[in-house]
Amino acid sequence: MPSGRRCSQPVYRDKLFPRQEYTRAFETLLDRLADKQACKITVELLAWPTIGERELTERLAAILDAGKLPDIAALRTFLRPIRYTCQPSTSASPRPRARRP
Numbered sequence: 490m491p492s493g494r495r496c497s498q499p500v501y502r503d504k505l506f507p508r509q510e511y512t513r514a515f516e517t518l519l520d521r522l523a524d525k526q527a528c529k530i531t532v533e534l535l536a537w538p539t540i541g542e543r544e545l546t547e548r549l550a551a552i553l554d555a556g557k558l559p560d561i562a563a564l565r566t567f568l569r570p571i572r573y574t575c576q577p578s579t580s581a582s583p584r585p586r587a588r589r590p
Contacts, residue, residue, distance in 0.1 A: 508546050510549040513550075513553055514549050514553060514559055518531060522558070534549070534564075537568075548567055549569075
């Protein structure tokens with residue numbers, strides 16, 4: 490690995506990535522893209538909300554297994570339905586009791 494790659498230092502990298510799929514994606518991106526672009530995509534992946542993290546890591550693994558690179562726009566489209574599956578409660582809130590003097 491070239492020494493000029495600042496964002497690929499193993500000491501920091503191992504602490505940065507929450508799951509193996511992120512490390513694998515980062516290494517694949519570094520192998521195929523310019524360092525700056527690989528780091529940018531990786532930061533976008535890490536900035537994703539934790540809702541849908543399992544689905545995201547499964548999707549990342551499938552993409553990498555197929556020999557492809559992660560596409561942020563495609564991943565956003567894939568996760569969009571997952572992000573907003575929680576519906577607001579439709580039950581009425583109890584009315585507050587009036588205070589007695």
